[in-house]
Amino acid sequence: MMNIHAKAILIPDDNVDTDVLYPGKYLNVLDPQEAKAHLFEGLDPKLRDLLKEGDTVLFVGENFGSGSSREQPATAMAASGVRAVLGKSFARIFARNCVNAGMPAYRNANAVLAVKQGDDIEIDIATGLVTVSGQAFPSEQMQPLPKEILAAGGMVPWVKENLDKE
Amino acid sequence: MAQTLVQKIMSRHLDGRDVVPGEAVMLPIDVVLGNDASINGAIAVLKNMGVERVFDPAKVVTVADHFAPAKDVKSAILLHTMKQWADQQAVKHYGLGKGGIEHTVLIEEGWIVPGSVIAGGDSHTCTYGALGAFGTGVGISDLACCLALGEFWQVVPETIQVVFKGNKRAFVTGKDLILSVLAVLGVSGATGAVLEFTGEGAEALSIDERMAVSNMAVEAGSETGFFPADQITADYLEGRTTKPWSAERSDADAEIIRTVHIDLDTINPLIALPHSPGNVAEVREARGRKIHQVYIGNCANGTMTDLRQAAGVLKGKKVHPDIRMIVVPASQRIWRQADQEGLLNIFAEAGAAVSMPTCGACFGGHNGVMGPGERALTTTNRNFKGRMGSAEAEVYIANAYVAAASAVAGEIVEPQQVADHMEVA
Numbered sequence: 001m002m003n004i005h006a007k008a009i010l011i012p013d014d015n016v017d018t019d020v021l022y023p024g025k026y027l028n029v030l031d032p033q034e035a036k037a038h039l040f041e042g043l044d045p046k047l048r049d050l051l052k053e054g055d056t057v058l059f060v061g062e063n064f065g066s067g068s069s070r071e072q073p074a075t076a077m078a079a080s081g082v083r084a085v086l087g088k089s090f091a092r093i094f095a096r097n098c099v100n101a102g103m104p105a106y107r108n109a110n111a112v113l114a115v116k117q118g119d120d121i122e123i124d125i126a127t128g129l130v131t132v133s134g135q136a137f138p139s140e141q142m143q144p145l146p147k148e149i150l151a152a153g154g155m156v157p158w159v160k161e162n163l164d165k166e
Numbered sequence: 167m168a169q170t171l172v173q174k175i176m177s178r179h180l181d182g183r184d185v186v187p188g189e190a191v192m193l194p195i196d197v198v199l200g201n202d203a204s205i206n207g208a209i210a211v212l213k214n215m216g217v218e219r220v221f222d223p224a225k226v227v228t229v230a231d232h233f234a235p236a237k238d239v240k241s242a243i244l245l246h247t248m249k250q251w252a253d254q255q256a257v258k259h260y261g262l263g264k265g266g267i268e269h270t271v272l273i274e275e276g277w278i279v280p281g282s283v284i285a286g287g288d289s290h291t292c293t294y295g296a297l298g299a300f301g302t303g304v305g306i307s308d309l310a311c312c313l314a315l316g317e318f319w320q321v322v323p324e325t326i327q328v329v330f331k332g333n334k335r336a337f338v339t340g341k342d343l344i345l346s347v348l349a350v351l352g353v354s355g356a357t358g359a360v361l362e363f364t365g366e367g368a369e370a371l372s373i374d375e376r377m378a379v380s381n382m383a384v385e386a387g388s389e390t391g392f393f394p395a396d397q398i399t400a401d402y403l404e405g406r407t408t409k410p411w412s413a414e415r416s417d418a419d420a421e422i423i424r425t426v427h428i429d430l431d432t433i434n435p436l437i438a439l440p441h442s443p444g445n446v447a448e449v450r451e452a453r454g455r456k457i458h459q460v461y462i463g464n465c466a467n468g469t470m471t472d473l474r475q476a477a478g479v480l481k482g483k484k485v486h487p488d489i490r491m492i493v494v495p496a497s498q499r500i501w502r503q504a505d506q507e508g509l510l511n512i513f514a515e516a517g518a519a520v521s522m523p524t525c526g527a528c529f530g531g532h533n534g535v536m537g538p539g540e541r542a543l544t545t546t547n548r549n550f551k552g553r554m555g556s557a558e559a560e561v562y563i564a565n566a567y568v569a570a571a572s573a574v575a576g577e578i579v580e581p582q583q584v585a586d587h588m589e590v591a
Contacts, residue, residue: 015353015442019550020557024529027203028233028240030210042552063354063387067550068529069289071207071305091387092357093289093303096319100307143190145319155307159215159314 002126006055006083008119009047012112014062016043018094021065021073029072032079039076050118051080057123057130059112060087064105065094071101078103084125086111086139099146102154104128106139126151168417170325171392172360175281175300175414185322187421193320196282197225198312201268201525203232204287206244207306209251212313219255221316226257227277229268232525234261237532266497266523269293269465273377274499276407280395281414285312290465290547291390292383295360296376297403298395298414303384323389324359324423325416326351330367332431337581339475340375341467341545341565343367344382344391345436346428349446357387359423362416367430368393373402374471381466382547385443435580438563441551449568452578458540460485460573461554462566463494463521464528467545470500472566477509479570479585480516486576491518492534498523518573530555543572 020042022035029035040047050056058077064087065073074097077085085098088109098105106128114132115121122131128139142150152158167184169177176185179194200208205228220226228248233241245262252259265271269290272278280298284291287309294301308318328347347361361383363376371379376393383391393399394415403411416422435449462468462476473495485491493513495501501523504510510520527534528546536542536559544554549561562578571584 015444017548017550019530019548019553023552024531025535025555027529027531028238028244030207042550042557063357066353066387067289067384067548069204069287069291069303069305071307074305089354089357091354092389093305096308097305100305100311143188143321145190145192149319155311156211156214159217159311162315163215163217 003122003124004055004083005120005122006057008115008117008121009050009056009058010115010117011058011060015066016060016064017067018065018070018073019067022070022076026072027070032072032075035072035076036080039073039080051082054081055083056081057121058082058085059115060085061112062088064090066091069093071097074098074101074103084123084128086128086130088112099149100155102150104150108137108139111137168419170416170420171362171394171414172300172323172325175283176322178281179283187322187324189322190319191322192317193283194317195225195285195312197227197277197284198309199227199229199268199272199284199286199288199291200309201229201231201288202234202244202248204306204309205248208287208309208313211307211310215310215314217314220257220313223256225316226255226313227272228252228257229260229265229271230262231267232529233531234524264498266500267465267468267525269381270468270496270500273297274497276403279403279407279409279411280399281411285309285318289384290381292388293377293381293465295380295383295390295392296373297399298392300390302389321358325362325420326356326359326424326426327362327364327422328426328428329365330363330428330430331365332367332429334367334430335434337435337567338433339565339567340371340378342433342436344379345438345446346433347426348382348386348444350426351386353385353442353444354387359388361386361388361391363391363393369396372471373398374469377469378467382443385547435565435568437568438549440549440560440562443548443563449564449578449580452562453580455578456541457543457572457577458488458490459534459536459542460489460491460569461494461527461534461542461544461546462569463496464525464546465496466547467566468494468496468500470503472545473500473504473509475566476570477512479567479581480518480574481512483516483574485517485573488576489573491573492521492527493518494521494523494526496523527554529553543569543578545569
């Protein structure tokens with residue numbers, strides 16, 4: 001169990017693409033600390049202000065993160081204190097990038113419908129079980145492999161562990 | 167066990183063991199691709215992993231295309247670092263003037279054969295489905311994992327079959343075929359699945375047009391978009407590659423989760439309206455809308471086929487005085503071929519600017535970025551808000567006939583309005 005308390009940030013729109021999450025002109029910015037300054041720029045830059053205090057969890061709509069393979073949306077979120085993203089559904093590459101960044105993306109439509117902007121929530125990062133206003137919402141479980149990568153803390157530590165075993 | 171094409175490819179890469187949709191596997195790759203916008207991030211991740219050498223230099227390709235030629239100092243550093251790293255690792259590098267846009271280059275240069283697995287640090291790696299290969303896009307962490315281990319984690323996809331029946335009408339191209347699919351599936355209808363294009367209408371397409379179709383498979387959420395290899399594939403690969411391959415297709419009784427039927431005899435030129443590739447209409451519904459820039463190029467539609475279509479419309483005509491028209495041949499080979507055929511001169515005489523191959527303005531990088539209140543008509547693959555620059559710009563996506571005809575008219579038109587007397591290729 002890895003229960004944490006976090007503030008909910010709600011982005012209810014469907015089909016939020018990675019171009020609005022992180023515009024293409026900043027693809028030459030590699031450092032997530034620097035990339036943070038451009039997160040959400042095409043969507044609503046004010047969302048960045050909600051990320052300034054402590055741990056947060058994003059609650060998002062259908063097909064979140066569609067489009068480009070750019071990893072900055074996921075790494076800039078993780079660098080900004082986002083601990084998990086719970087969505088109705090995700091685009092494939094974005095969900096992979098989240099797992100690889102050690103910040104899980106869980107399918108959990110009921111939680112998205114139940115949460116309100118700024119709610120204090122509790123979440124088990126390892127399983128995605130989230131409690132909103134006293135009510136528990138289990139997330140759809142991941143396959144063993146991405147689970148293992150998450151448990152290791154992301155792709156870098158996971159590859160390191162695997163190379164050490166060899 | 168009856169298997170789909172994607173199951174067969176994955177199973178063969180996993181020493182013949184059966185795989186089922188939904189299962190996550192570590193999938194060995196045949197080619198790993200990085201560009202200047204992705205490989206530098208992957209190099210940094212690789213360093214954090216403590217990995218000094220790539221798993222197999224012969225399977226790694228790097229291409230300078232996104233910010234090439236360098237648009238600013240930051241990009242110059244990325245391009246320089248990529249080249250240095252490629253030399254140090256002894257991996258193939260296609261620099262400015264020697265390659266072009268990655269997906270076009272890898273297909274032209276024989277890196278891709280049917281049944282192979284390609285992971286690329288670019289979402290349009292799905293273009294390789296045109297040759298019956300499992301090409302799929304990944305982020306920089308996965309890219310680094312591929313460089314380190316020669317494999318990446320992948321969930322075995324379901325299969326959605328798209329059956330194109332009948333014959334294309336005049337001025338209808340591969341672009342319209344994939345837009346017609348997006349009109350049915352929407353932008354997430356194929357998440358967790360691959361698309362498999364079949365039927366007489368699919369089999370009749372050239373490799374250029376198959377590339378146009380496969381390229382936008384990801385716009386439906388799909389992992390890749392396959393054209394099972396056939397004689398057209400074999401003819402294309404003849405003399406281009408020495409890699410062994412064999413033609414494969416899904417078993418007749420394999421599990422297909424959905425079949426989409428498209429009757430080509432009913433399809434007219436289509437257009438994706440702002441701000442989604444799934445926002446598809448017939449071109450006539452957008453007729454008369456004023457535009458400011460026409461852009462023909464990108465990894466979807468910067469092929470010889472596209473350039474010939476555009477030149478056919480533009481020959482002897484002038485680009486409207488209010489329009490900036492930019493033509494971006496997708497590779498150095500295409501640029502030279504277009505030059506030999508006199509197409510570049512047709513564009514120049516018409517008042518269009520011909521560029522070197524680059525991803526450029528397609529992703530809002532450089533070389534034709536859009537300002538607020540402006541409209542672009544492009545042959546590219548994405549028209550998300552802000553995609554080509556300003557969030558107050560609009561991007562319309564259509565085929566090269568529509569783009570060229572609209573450049574002449576100064577507004578969105580159906581190609582036959584401009585090209586009544588031209589010969590249709």
